[in-house]
Amino acid sequence: MAQLQTLLTMLQELQEQLGVCNRCGLCQSVCPLFATTGREADVARGKLALLNGLAQNLLQDPQGVLGRLQRCLLCGACAANCPSGVRVTEIFLRARAILAGYLGLSPLQKAIFRGLLAQPRFFHRLLSLGAKCQGFFLKPADELLGSSCARFLSPLLATRHVRPLAARPFHQQVPSFRATAAPGRPTAAFFVGCLVDKFFPEVGQAVLSVLQQHGVGLVVPADQGCCGIPALSAGDLTAFSRLVRHHLRHWQAQPWDYLITACATCTATIKRLWPLFLAEATAAEKTALDRLAAQTMDISQFLVEVVGVAPSREAPAASAVTVTYHDPCHLKKSLGVAAQPRALLQATPGLQLREMAAADECCGCGGSFTLQQYEISKAIGRRKIDHILATGAAVVATGCPACMLQLLDLLSQRRARVQVRHTIELYAAGWGQ
Secondary structure (H helix, E strand, C coil), rough: CCHHHHHHHHHHHHHHCCCCCCCCCCHHHHHHHHHHHCCHHHHHHHHHHHHHHHHHHHCCCCCHHHHHHHHHCCCCCHHHHHCCCCHHHHHHHHHHHHHHEEEEEHHHHHHHHHHHHCHHHHHHHHHHHHHHHHHHCCEEHHHHCCCCECCCCCCCCCCCCCCCCCCCCCCCCCCCCEECCCCCCCCEEEEHHHHHHCHHHHHHHHHHHHHHHHHCEEEECCCCCCCHHHHHCCCHHHHHHHHHHHHHHHCCCCCCEEEEECCHHHHHHHHHHHHCCCCCHHHHHHHHHHHHHEEEEEEHHHHHHCCCCCCCCCCCCCCCCCEEECCCCCHHHHHHCCHHHHHHHHCCCCEEEECCCCCCCCCCCCCCCCHHHHHHHHHHHHHHHHHHHHCCCCCCCCCCCHHHCHHHHHHHHCCCCCCCEHHHHHHHHCCCC
C-alpha cells in the first residue's frame, strides 16, 4: 500500500511538471537522437506527450512506454534550450522511477544495482578480479589510444574498442589521503567516481598533483562508491538512495570547503540529482544535500574560479601541440561549465587550442544508452569524430571519463592518430614541456 501511495504521489508531481511544456518543438532542433533517427517519438516533445497520459498508459502498455523513455541519452540538450524551462531530464528520470516501481526490476537489474553497485567494497573486489582476468577476453587494438577489442565474438563487446580495466584502480593506489592547505588556500575533498577509479586512475593522480601544486588542502575520503546515476537512470531509487546515504554517512565528520570531481556526470549528479531523488529524505538529509550541492564543483571550474588559474597571455610556440576540446553534456548543458576547461588548456604550456565544429554536441555515449543502443550511439558519435579530425588536432581533451571511453572507441575503430586525454591530465603534465 505504501509503495502504491508513493507511485501515486510521483505521478501527481510528474503531471504538474508536464503542464509547463507548450509543445513548441524547439527540442527537435537540438536533439542528437532525432538528428540521427528522424523519429518524432525520439524527441522530448514526443515523449512528454506520451507521459501526459502516463497513468492510463501504465495499464495499457507499460513496456512500450519504458522502451520509448529508454531511447534517450539524457544529454540535457532539450532542457538547456527549452524556452519554457521544462526540466526534461528530471521528468524522464522520475517517469523511469515510476515505471520501475510499477513493473519491478528484472533479477539482473537487482543483482547489478543493489547486489553490486550499492555495495562499494564488493563492487571494488569484483572489478579487481575482472582486471586480472580480462586478458583472456581482450587483445590490444591501438597502442596510441590504449584500446583493446574482443578476442572472441561477444554480444556485449561486439565491434567495440574498449579501454581495459586498470591493473591497479585509484582506490588501491590512494585508499585515503589528507594534506593541509597552504595559508589562504581552501581545502577540497576529491570524489573519484567509478570510471576514473576503474579505467583512468591517472586522471585521479593528476587531480591530486595539481591541487597539491597549488597549495590546496586535500581530502580523499575512504570507502567511496558510485555516484548512483546508473541505478537512477534505470529507475532504481532504492539502490540510488543507498549510495547517496553511504556517502553522506562517510562524509559527515570530514570538514572541507569544496567537493571536487573530475567527472562531469558525477558533478551533475551530486549537485542536481542527489537533492532531488533521495527517497524519503529526512530534514537533516535535505539540509546536508543542499549544502553538499553548493560545495560541489568540477575540477576545471574550481581551478579557474577558486584557485585563480588563468590563460597564458603569450602566444603558443610554433612547436605547440594542437588540442581540441569536446564539451561533455553534463558539464556544459547541465552546469554551464564551458569556458573554464578551455582556460585550463590555454594555461597549459606547449598546447594550442583549436576549436572543433559543434564542440558541445553529444558524443553519443549517454551512459547506459550506449550499452542498449550501440548502433545509434555509434552513429551519433561518428559526427563528433568527423569534427575532431577536421581540426587536425593531435589530442582531443574533455572533462568526462564516459565521453573519453566513447571517443576512444570510435577513434580507435577509425584508426585515427588522435590521443584522448582529460583536461586535468594535460594541465598536470604541463603538456609539451
